Amino acid sequence: MFVYLLRRLLYTIPILLGVSLIVFVLFHMVGGDPTYQMLGKHANPEQVQTLRHELGLDQPLTTQFFFYLKQVVTFDYGRSYSTKQPISDMILNGIGPSLTLAIPAFFLTTVFAILISLFVAYFRGTWIDKGVVVLCVVGMSIPSLAYILFGQHILAYRWGLFPISGYEIDFPDRLQYIVMPALIWVMVSLGMDVRFFRNAILDETHQDYVRTARSKGLSEKFIFLKHVLKNSMIPIVTYVVIEIPFLLLGAFLLESFFGIPGLGSITIDAINSSDFPVLKAMTTINSLLFILGTLATDIVYTWVDPRVRLK
Amino acid sequence: MIWKEAIRRILKDRLAVICLSIICLYAFTAALAKLGLVATPWDSVVGGNYQRPSSDSISLWFGTDLFGRSVFYKMIHGTRIAMSVGLITSLISIPIGVFFGAVAGYFGGVIDEIVVWFYTTLSSIPNIMLLIAIAYVMGRGITSVYVAIGVTSWVGLARVIRGEVMKHKERDYVLAASSLGATHFSMIMKHIMPNVFHQVILNLSLQFQTAIRSEVILSYLGLGVHGQPSWGIMIDDARLELSRHVWWQLAGATLSMFFLILAFNVFGESLRDALDPKVK
Numbered sequence: 001m002f003v004y005l006l007r008r009l010l011y012t013i014p015i016l017l018g019v020s021l022i023v024f025v026l027f028h029m030v031g032g033d034p035t036y037q038m039l040g041k042h043a044n045p046e047q048v049q050t051l052r053h054e055l056g057l058d059q060p061l062t063t064q065f066f067f068y069l070k071q072v073v074t075f076d077y078g079r080s081y082s083t084k085q086p087i088s089d090m091i092l093n094g095i096g097p098s099l100t101l102a103i104p105a106f107f108l109t110t111v112f113a114i115l116i117s118l119f120v121a122y123f124r125g126t127w128i129d130k131g132v133v134v135l136c137v138v139g140m141s142i143p144s145l146a147y148i149l150f151g152q153h154i155l156a157y158r159w160g161l162f163p164i165s166g167y168e169i170d171f172p173d174r175l176q177y178i179v180m181p182a183l184i185w186v187m188v189s190l191g192m193d194v195r196f197f198r199n200a201i202l203d204e205t206h207q208d209y210v211r212t213a214r215s216k217g218l219s220e221k222f223i224f225l226k227h228v229l230k231n232s233m234i235p236i237v238t239y240v241v242i243e244i245p246f247l248l249l250g251a252f253l254l255e256s257f258f259g260i261p262g263l264g265s266i267t268i269d270a271i272n273s274s275d276f277p278v279l280k281a282m283t284t285i286n287s288l289l290f291i292l293g294t295l296a297t298d299i300v301y302t303w304v305d306p307r308v309r310l311k
Numbered sequence: 312m313i314w315k316e317a318i319r320r321i322l323k324d325r326l327a328v329i330c331l332s333i334i335c336l337y338a339f340t341a342a343l344a345k346l347g348l349v350a351t352p353w354d355s356v357v358g359g360n361y362q363r364p365s366s367d368s369i370s371l372w373f374g375t376d377l378f379g380r381s382v383f384y385k386m387i388h389g390t391r392i393a394m395s396v397g398l399i400t401s402l403i404s405i406p407i408g409v410f411f412g413a414v415a416g417y418f419g420g421v422i423d424e425i426v427v428w429f430y431t432t433l434s435s436i437p438n439i440m441l442l443i444a445i446a447y448v449m450g451r452g453i454t455s456v457y458v459a460i461g462v463t464s465w466v467g468l469a470r471v472i473r474g475e476v477m478k479h480k481e482r483d484y485v486l487a488a489s490s491l492g493a494t495h496f497s498m499i500m501k502h503i504m505p506n507v508f509h510q511v512i513l514n515l516s517l518q519f520q521t522a523i524r525s526e527v528i529l530s531y532l533g534l535g536v537h538g539q540p541s542w543g544i545m546i547d548d549a550r551l552e553l554s555r556h557v558w559w560q561l562a563g564a565t566l567s568m569f570f571l572i573l574a575f576n577v578f579g580e581s582l583r584d585a586l587d588p589k590v591k
Binding site: 014015018019022023026027137138140141142143145146149150152153157246252253267268271272274279280282283286287290291294 | 428429431432433435436437439440441443444445447448524527528531532533534546549550553554558561565568569572573576577
């Protein structure tokens, strides 16, 4: 098991290098020169030259790549073009608001989805099951932007149940602002989660061990609660764990709509103001988080499914 | 034959037939709009600004927007853009996915490791960030939407094809072909490919859904289609209209998207059942 984990850990190094390379190529070679965008159309060549020198863009590409790798390792991404703040500070400040929304929303979604999927899987094949599956597919097919826009309009604007948008730094006060985005988050993700969890549970009911349990006379309820449930937790836990690092990233659209100053809002602002280094930093950090997430999933896997350790 | 059997089963499934008809209807509408036979021109003024939906004329079914243009015509042209994004990104991503999957699965060894490393790396960058980054660095416009979605959406297909090809290359029929002196190229294309090709068809319905959703988000973020009535642009416009109780543009774009995604979703599922021998 130790060897397996070590090998798994070492395997992330080429992936990390690959991700840095892709991001670098994308932003430094495909992206063209950001100085023209920053200085506007009427910049004279000297200004462009000075700025290029300041930003280190006149260095050879390999030097720039190593400089970027250093940024990745030291978590120091320089300053934002538009706000002039250090990017690492912006990111650290954004994590709090993002998590304030993401943790309760994610927790609620997961708990509801598991409860509902257990319920429908138990009543599989009946009209309850079919009805819920139809609802899930319908819910998944509604664009997420529609949930946000109609939700904000009806719940906040028409009925006045929640503040339309905004955020408060003080702790208990900020909660009122996240109720509605969190509700919308649950609505958007519930359909997909329930369908996935239900299928995960039902896949287990076709396994040989279920037939064996049935043929030795165990009751359906016992088979379901004792055998099926435990085994179906493997895909469910994987699915849930892999999403955890993304909670830091927050939900872009929700955050920018409801004025929550988290990482999602920072990214959208960066797109709107062509803030090249911020976008680069966000892309890199999200990829790092994703790699961490898959690593964590694999570690959890060895714990919930002992068969993996043998590989 | 797997295809004959699958088609027979699909045709027996009433829901799947309905969904396929809906998809065909969208495709037909998109083609007519492309040829300029319906809803032209989309930007002509058909009424006052923000006119409520009415049944007086087809162009007023979903009311008008800020400039008095028909929302229904914009929905039709949005369909054209959505279908073209689905089609063109498929044409980009399927060859890439099939090529990498087949090569990695067939040759194995170092080639396999390199390909797997490459797509693991690519898929380690969260899809939405990669989409945004590519669309951003390429500049706004429909071409960068095609490229961004096309080059980010092949990894799933490559994984599946790689697994299937690995399974098939050990089968007797492939060994027989190889002992008769078939080249690597003909082994992959003539012998193995026909047996794994149904995975491509299955992938197609997913590809369309991803492409349409991604296009809407990119256009909404201002990185996508420009100067054309895509559903994402319509939703972006609608954001400011709701507070004036103008709901029809948002409803129009949402409904158009909803029925298409729903049809692809349900049809994809039926197709999977029909082609998957496990559920027989």
